[in-house]
Amino acid sequence: MNRPSLLGLGLAVVGTAAIAGLSRLPYDATPSGQALLRLSWRYQPDGSSGCRRPTEEELAELPPHMRNPNACISAPVPYHLTVVIDGETIVDERILAGGARQDRPVFVFREFDVAAGEHEIEIRFEARPEEPDGTEPLSLSWAEPVMVRPREIALIGYDRETGRLFRHVGGQGP
Amino acid sequence: MIGMMRTSALGLLRRLDRACNRLYGWKYNPMYQTGTIAVLMLVILLITGVYLLLFYRIGSPWESVATMTGQVWGGRWIRTLHRYASDAAIVAIAVHALRMFAQGRSWGPRTLAWVSGVVLTGVFFLCGWTGYIMIWDTQGQALAIEGARLLDQLPIFAEPIGRTFATADTLPGAFFFMNLFLHIVLPIGVGVILWLHVSRIARPALMPPRALTWTATGLLVAFSVFWPIGMTEQASATRLPGTMPLDLFYSFWIPVSRALPVWAGWVIVGLTSVTLLAVPAWTRPADERRPPASSVNERHCTECYQCSIDCPYEAIAMVPREDGRFDFVARVDPKLCVSCGICAGSCKPMGVGPPGRTGRDQLAEARAFLRDQRPGAESVIVLACSQSADWLLARHAVDSDAQLFTYPVSCAGSLHSSTVELMVRAGVGGVLIATCPPRDCWNREGVTWLDARVNHGREAELLKRVDRQRVRVVNAAEGGATGLVASIRAFVSEIEGRAPAVAERDIIIDEECEPVPETERPETIGTGP
Numbered sequence: 001m002n003r004p005s006l007l008g009l010g011l012a013v014v015g016t017a018a019i020a021g022l023s024r025l026p027y028d029a030t031p032s033g034q035a036l037l038r039l040s041w042r043y044q045p046d047g048s049s050g051c052r053r054p055t056e057e058e059l060a061e062l063p064p065h066m067r068n069p070n071a072c073i074s075a076p077v078p079y080h081l082t083v084v085i086d087g088e089t090i091v092d093e094r095i096l097a098g099g100a101r102q103d104r105p106v107f108v109f110r111e112f113d114v115a116a117g118e119h120e121i122e123i124r125f126e127a128r129p130e131e132p133d134g135t136e137p138l139s140l141s142w143a144e145p146v147m148v149r150p151r152e153i154a155l156i157g158y159d160r161e162t163g164r165l166f167r168h169v170g171g172q173g174p
Numbered sequence: 175m176i177g178m179m180r181t182s183a184l185g186l187l188r189r190l191d192r193a194c195n196r197l198y199g200w201k202y203n204p205m206y207q208t209g210t211i212a213v214l215m216l217v218i219l220l221i222t223g224v225y226l227l228l229f230y231r232i233g234s235p236w237e238s239v240a241t242m243t244g245q246v247w248g249g250r251w252i253r254t255l256h257r258y259a260s261d262a263a264i265v266a267i268a269v270h271a272l273r274m275f276a277q278g279r280s281w282g283p284r285t286l287a288w289v290s291g292v293v294l295t296g297v298f299f300l301c302g303w304t305g306y307i308m309i310w311d312t313q314g315q316a317l318a319i320e321g322a323r324l325l326d327q328l329p330i331f332a333e334p335i336g337r338t339f340a341t342a343d344t345l346p347g348a349f350f351f352m353n354l355f356l357h358i359v360l361p362i363g364v365g366v367i368l369w370l371h372v373s374r375i376a377r378p379a380l381m382p383p384r385a386l387t388w389t390a391t392g393l394l395v396a397f398s399v400f401w402p403i404g405m406t407e408q409a410s411a412t413r414l415p416g417t418m419p420l421d422l423f424y425s426f427w428i429p430v431s432r433a434l435p436v437w438a439g440w441v442i443v444g445l446t447s448v449t450l451l452a453v454p455a456w457t458r459p460a461d462e463r464r465p466p467a468s469s470v471n472e473r474h475c476t477e478c479y480q481c482s483i484d485c486p487y488e489a490i491a492m493v494p495r496e497d498g499r500f501d502f503v504a505r506v507d508p509k510l511c512v513s514c515g516i517c518a519g520s521c522k523p524m525g526v527g528p529p530g531r532t533g534r535d536q537l538a539e540a541r542a543f544l545r546d547q548r549p550g551a552e553s554v555i556v557l558a559c560s561q562s563a564d565w566l567l568a569r570h571a572v573d574s575d576a577q578l579f580t581y582p583v584s585c586a587g588s589l590h591s592s593t594v595e596l597m598v599r600a601g602v603g604g605v606l607i608a609t610c611p612p613r614d615c616w617n618r619e620g621v622t623w624l625d626a627r628v629n630h631g632r633e634a635e636l637l638k639r640v641d642r643q644r645v646r647v648v649n650a651a652e653g654g655a656t657g658l659v660a661s662i663r664a665f666v667s668e669i670e671g672r673a674p675a676v677a678e679r680d681i682i683i684d685e686e687c688e689p690v691p692e693t694e695r696p697e698t699i700g701t702g703p
């Protein structure tokens with residue numbers, strides 16, 4: 001047989017319907033009653049703090065075109081993030097700043113599934129320099145009861161102006 | 175293992191081919207047209223995409239798509255058509271790849287086509303990905319976030335990309351500009367890779383037959399009008415998505431990715447890519463089973479160019495010759511030759527073809543067959559293409575008929591017309607050539623050239639001195655065994671109704687085909703009065 005049959009046309013319709021149907025399969029992306037705690041901030045220490053100028057000897061060791069007497073030399077500072085939800089420590093880890101010499105900003109981006117409802121949340125973010133330079137190392141903390149509705153995202157950020165962690169409300173700043 | 179996979183894939187395709195041949199006939203069987211259907215979908219995507227672009231706003235992506243979706247007579251069905259065409263393209267590409275794999279058309283000279291096909295699919299997929307992100311609904315956001323999660327695992331970005339979607343409800347316009355830019359640039363990449371994909375084949379077929387083109391387009395348009403897609407909830411940085419419609423063809427991996435650690439996602443992506451890209455190496459037969467490339471016997475070549483025209487893989491070039499017989503001689507590039515044997519059927523003086531399958535080899539084999547089997551004046555020999563007809567006939571026991579002889583040929587397109595001539599002139603009642611359907615020739619153009627040589631005088635044509643009533647060409651498609659057997663029976667009774675065939679003696683076709691060198695030719699040959 002060399003001609004399409006009516007049944008063939010019917011099946012082509014069914015095939016197209018299948019493609020259209022598979023193009024919109026319902027998917028439950030969030031289990032009912034689930035919410036999210038999201039930590040998202042960028043921290044860069046003040047350019048002048050915690051660094052020193054190179055010594056004459058250090059400059060002499062460098063090729064002439066790289067001798068910058070105003071360069072800021074700092075020892076890499078590891079940071080520490082602790083997240084406690086309802087008394088249980090969820091995260092307790094070291095975070096390094098970006099860049100080969102760890103002299104770039106440090107980014108924190110973490111997400112935790114939580115059940116909708118009220119939670120006691122405690123967040124600590126602190127610098128733990130291995131060679132203390134006499135200045136007070138960074139130490140941020142935020143501890144508040146948080147009420148999250150189903151599918152709500154509780155977003156914790158860092159405000160550079162005030163130098164504090166805060167909870168965004170409706171996508172806005174503190 | 176690979177062999178078993180290929181056999182199962184071939185079995186599955188044969189069943190689907192059979193069903194579709196029954197439903198649509200081989201001419202319109204979409205299973206034979208998956209490559210061209212994918213290109214048709216690409217054309218639909220380009221046309222509808224240009225329209226949608228006119229209404230898309232980078233500053234308000236979701237709102238502008240919602241406005242389009244509100245246009246009942248324009249945007250809504252055009253946007254839906256854009257979506258359905260992209261989905262249908264994925265289906266067509268998947269079946270096309272499965273077919274090439276099952277038929278062993280994925281290694282050697284076809285490596286470039288396979289690898290470029292895999293890359294093409296990847297780029298096409300990325301293009302769909304950016305298309306969804308353009309809408310910036312919950313599905314688009316899920317695709318963006320999961321993609322960012324994967325990318326953030328790589329030690330190349332100073333700032334986690336995921337943060338882009340995490341801290342503000344309004345994303346910067348630059349993000350949507352970049353996404354739109356990619357959505358426009360990637361199709362250009364698709365076009366370039368498509369060109370590469372078909373670059374090693376002569377006369378690539380890019381569009382399906384007209385009736386199939388219009389039917390497929392019509393069906394998609396009808397569904398777009400009567401079952402349009404709607405708008406999904408707008409993406410939000412402060413709310414998790416709820417129930418969302420997921421496009422299985424582009425977003426199937428989202429539930430998997432969300433359930434797995436990121437490294438597992440990369441392992442799956444890596445393994446899938448490597449497996450697909452390594453198919454040419456895995457499917458290449460062992461050295462001793464690899465069909466040898468064609469070669470030219472330069473002594474016989476008369477510079478007719480026919481093999482270089484007919485070769486479906488552009489593996490033959492005409493190069494200058496130095497022995498003074500002619501100016502040019504055919505030369506096969508073994509790196510491009512897939513050993514289909516089609517050139518063997520093109521060459522009048524039988525000077526080209528894979529070892530053991532040239533016109534001269536075919537004549538020698540046919541002579542041996544006639545001598546051993548002694549088919550009579552009322553017999554019919556079925557020259558059956560081993561990819562289809564031979565396989566079909568083996569299941570239908572037509573050889574229970576004493577007058578009927580089946581004679582398998584590797585590809586009907588490689589059959590030299592002299593073989594048919596020899597059989598007819600030797601006094602066989604009739605010769606029936608059973609080929610694959612033209613759209614399913616494993617060597618692309620074999621059936622087309624065979625028909626042209628037997629029925630339309632294309633070189634190397636079946637000479638006029640051969641009684642045409644004793645020669646028949648039929649297409650034997652999957653599922654068409656009954657029809658094929660019926661055609662054979664009808665031909666047998668037709669032959670029975672004719673005067674008995676007369677056998678000639680001392681038929682010397684190969685010697686007739688010895689070319690006369692230019693230096694030895696009388697001056698009158700080839701000149702006018």
Ligand code: SF4
Binds near residue numbers: 479521522
């Ligand atoms: S078909 Fe034969 S004669 Fe013609 S160019 Fe090719 S090899 Fe030479």
Ligand code: SF4
Binds near residue numbers: 468484485516518527
């Ligand atoms: S066998 Fe002949 S026609 Fe086929 S690819 Fe090789 S050279 Fe071309």
